[in-house]
Amino acid sequence: MSLRIDNYGPDACLVRFADRVDDEAFQRSQALWRRLDEHPPVGLLEATPGFTTLLLEFEPGTRPEAASISGLLEPALRPARKPSPPPHAIEIPVIYDGPDLERVAAAAQLSVADAITLHTQGQYRVLGLGFAPGFAYLGGLDPRLHTPRIETPRVKVPAGSVAIGGPFTAVYPCATAGGWNLIGRTELPILDPVRAAAGVAAAFRLHPGDAVRFVPVASQAPTPS
DSSP, X not given: OOOEEXXXXXXXXXXXXXXXXXXXXXXXXXXXXXXXXXXXXXXXXXXXXXXXXXXXXXXXXXXXOHHHHHHHHGGGGSOOSSOOOOOOEEEEEEBOOOTTHHHHHHHTTOOHHHHHHHHHHOOEEEEEEOSSTTOEEEEOOOGGGOBOOOSSOEEEEOTTEEEEEBTEEEEOSSOEEEOSEEEEEOOSOSBOGGGGGGOGGGGBSOXXXXXXXXXXXXXXOOOOO
């Protein structure tokens, strides 16, 4: 789709660059982000990316016309002259014993074994981080496993819980409240405060653009403290 730009108050605009959340939308988001970093418009205060939108906030009285913003951003969506480097690949071992696994499988009219197979066969990409530090929204979930969030969120979801929420799957990096469907768990640390000494991003195992695979395991050795 072409860019659609709408006013978002007197000093901001919302740029819509995709109609659905998928890998193509992620690539567009990254291209637009790089374009703004290389050619920031006058008065730009902040650019906030979403799965299908980009919010641009400007200093009072400096917001450009929609045509000007479109002219600035459109070149970023042209075919790249050289292929992008392969994404950083990560495998996450999972014990599939979550309390919601049977319900998720039943809702999809699948056996538990088939639901696990569908989940492990997925080729996932980190589309963004949010909700909690290091919480990665993974796109690429088989549509048959798309499951609405639970009606009453849990007060505490254990760190390492592997979950499904709508069209996404994820791993809870830390213990927190949450309303996603818990289908398994991993002992691979997703958030490591010790590594934060090298910078905030170093504490996160998953970053936007990473490729993720889930590998079923029967058990896991204890992780040294």
